[in-house]
Amino acid sequence: MRYIAIVPAAGSGSRMGGDRPKQYWPLHGRPLLWYAVETLVSVPRIDAVCVVLSPEDTEWDQYDWSPLGSKLRTLRVGGATRAQSVANALSQLSGDMSAQDWVLVHDAARACLTVQQVDALIDTLSDDPVGGLLAMPVADTMKRADDGGRVGETVARDGLWQAQTPQMFRGGMLIEALRARTDVTDEAGAIEALGLRPRLVAADVTNFKVTYPQDFALAERLLATRGK
Template identity: 45%
Template sequence: MSQQPRYWAVIPAAGAGRRFGGPVPKQYLAFAGRQVIDYSLAVFIDHPRIAGCVLALSPEDEWWRETAYAAHPAVQRVAGGAERSDSVAHALEALAERAAEDDWVLVHDAARPCLTRLDLDRLLEALRDEPVGALLAVPLHDTVKTAEDALGPRVEHTLPRQQLWRAYTPQAFRLGQLRQALLQCRTEGLAITDDASAIEQLGLRPLLLEGRADNIKITRPEDLPLARFFLEQQQEQQLR
């Protein structure tokens, strides 16, 4: 491995946001004076240790050109895929042309605009001696139930929450290893919901790094005002 691996950001943004609804994908919604995706990208573009960003967009995307970073030299655009994992794989393929196999790739959701510089710094620091990779996550404090759908649904049983975490992003892994993991999952027909899931299929155990709970993903309409509130609170804290 190289002595000084570089750090790259990959942003899968080809989704249509079906759960959110509306004619505009959620990553392009107006948000605190900009668009959601502008905030999601800014924390990486403004960071001196991030070598560049690869953004996977739908070929039919008609909103990207109106964003703050549409012409930014640090952002490379590639065609996304049908699923999130396909978009990440396409971005990694493009990145492999200029990055090393042992470079770190930080995959971040386009609709997660409240990532703080502090959490990003902590993640980068955690990778210094990390053999597998790491992801931001938050311990689960709610009581979690499993359901028997045939009954209504009704509660089947309660899960012990002591070992349960909410997986957030960024999730950081070596470029070569993540490409291998995604290829294996695709070959075996495995559906994965995040990049850590693919790495786990290799028998590896990524590090869970506790991050801020306000690093939420905008999924439903009620998430947008909540994310705006969190962002305003973060900005006020920076001014103190």
């Protein structure tokens, strides 16, 4: 049984704007994508880290990724959606992994992931029959907007969790789930569609997703405190 990480990085990052995909925006002198990959290759139990690129990607080769070591692989099989990119990567890897191998899918834009968070996920799920994901209990009052941009209702936050990544499932199960559901926004959603219940593993706010330009300043400060 092995642990394989997949990092979908074929998107355009349209909410960020700019002239390049978000995953290549500079952060402390390196592309944003670097930090998530660096953490994953630093986890001793992870055997390979596969970055899924668009076939038309022209940015990757402009950087020297060699310091990240021999675990790093690139797969130029990215699709139009995250689910398609992960499914394509699993298809590409099918000859190199068993159905029981664990697959950890992580957002390229979650640059502040730590080795300790990944270790906690693996420790919690290594014997789990389904798998699960890092997540954080919702602390704020939640509002659902109406069509006019006003509050339509207040949503009870009891039992609500904010999904994060990595999301960790058996390779065979994930292939089956993504084959059945290509419209999901995360892997846990595909597993849930099979009638299964992924386990929630508590993380914290530091594992946030860099989505908007203002998020870069927060990521820079947080990484600086870690000496990066």
